[in-house]
Structures are given as structure tokens and as C-alpha cells.
Amino acid sequence: MPGRTVLVSDPTWDNHHGLFQRAGFKTATYPYWNRANRSVDFDGMVKALEAAEAGSIVVIQPVCHNPTGVDLDERQQAAVTDVLVAKGHIVVFDMAYQASAPASTTMPPSCAATRSARAASWPIPSRRTSRSMASAAAA
Numbered sequence: 024m025p026g027r028t029v030l031v032s033d034p035t036w037d038n039h040h041g042l043f044q045r046a047g048f049k050t051a052t053y054p055y056w057n058r059a060n061r062s063v064d065f066d067g068m069v070k071a072l073e074a075a076e077a078g079s080i081v082v083i084q085p086v087c088h089n090p091t092g093v094d095l096d097e098r099q100q101a102a103v104t105d106v107l108v109a110k111g112h113i114v115v116f117d118m119a120y121q122a123s124a125p126a127s128t129t130m131p132p133s134c135a136a137t138r139s140a141r142a143a144s145w146p147i148p149s150r151r152t153s154r155s156m157a158s159a160a161a162a
């Protein structure tokens with residue numbers, strides 16, 4: 024898979040670009056944050072994920088999004104999951120701050136992202152760190 028493009032949110036944790044590029048991927052962004060409204064650009068995100076080539080690699084931060092601190096609500100997460108499944112995108116969940124959020128909203132199977140992913144029969148790794156994230160995408 025190296026050489027392919029990994030889609031990350033705009034904005035994202037800066038190191039996402041560096042670590043995937045270092046592993047041989049290109050990086051590009053999908054809209055996430057509406058700076059004017061100071062809220063998630065949900066429509067922009069969905070449109071971009073729909074427009075992306077089928078089978079794209081997409082990094083999703085389902086909880087405690089870095090750097091905005093604002094997450095999709097459960098309805099939005101379910102809608103995004105529908106798009107990810109319909110397009111056959113390859114998803115890398117980055118839940119680096121899962122332990123910092125209320126357990127009831129983040130821990131599998133309660134986390135909306137992983138619950139909807141489970142419903143879609145995705146395999147959910149227990150934890151990925153920055154050291155293993157790029158190799159997960161490369162697998």
C-alpha cells in the first residue's frame with residue numbers, strides 16, 4: 024500500500040502527515056473543522072469521503088479529536104460510517120485520547136464509532152499507537 028494516499032482530517036495532529044509520509048504514503052486532507060462556525064464541518068467531511076476514490080485509506084479520530092477537541096455526535100458518526108462502508112474505505116481509528124474521555128462515551132462497545140464499525144463487521148484492533156499506525160495502514 025505505500026505510495027497510496029492517506030486521508031486525514033483538516034486540521035489534524037501534525038505528526039499524522041509526517042508519520043505516514045515517512046512510511047511511504049502521501050497524505051491529503053478531508054474537511055473536519057468549520058473555522059467560521061467553530062463546529063464540525065460535517066457536510067464537507069461527508070462529501071469529501073464520498074468523493075474520495077473507493078478503498079481510500081482514511082484516518083478517523085472518533086474521540087477527543089486533536090486538535091479541535093470536538094467529536095462527531097452519534098448520528099453523525101453513524102452517517103460517516105455508512106459512507107466509509109459504502110465506499111469500501113480502509114479506516115485507521117486513532118483513539119489516542121480515549122482514556123481521557125468519559126468511559127461511557129468512548130470505550131468499546133459504547134463508543135459510537137466502534138459500535139457502528141462492529142455493526143458493519145469491521146475488525147477493531149484493541150489499540151494502535153503512532154508506532155503501529157503506519158504499519159496498520161501498510162498491512
Ligand SMILES: Cc1ncc(COP(=O)(O)O)c(C=O)c1O
Pocket residue numbers: 036084089117119152153154
Ligand atoms: C491524535 C494523536 N494520535 C496519536 C498520538 C500518539 O499517541 P502515542 O503516544 O500513544 O503513540 C497523539 C499524541 O499526541 C495524538 O495526539
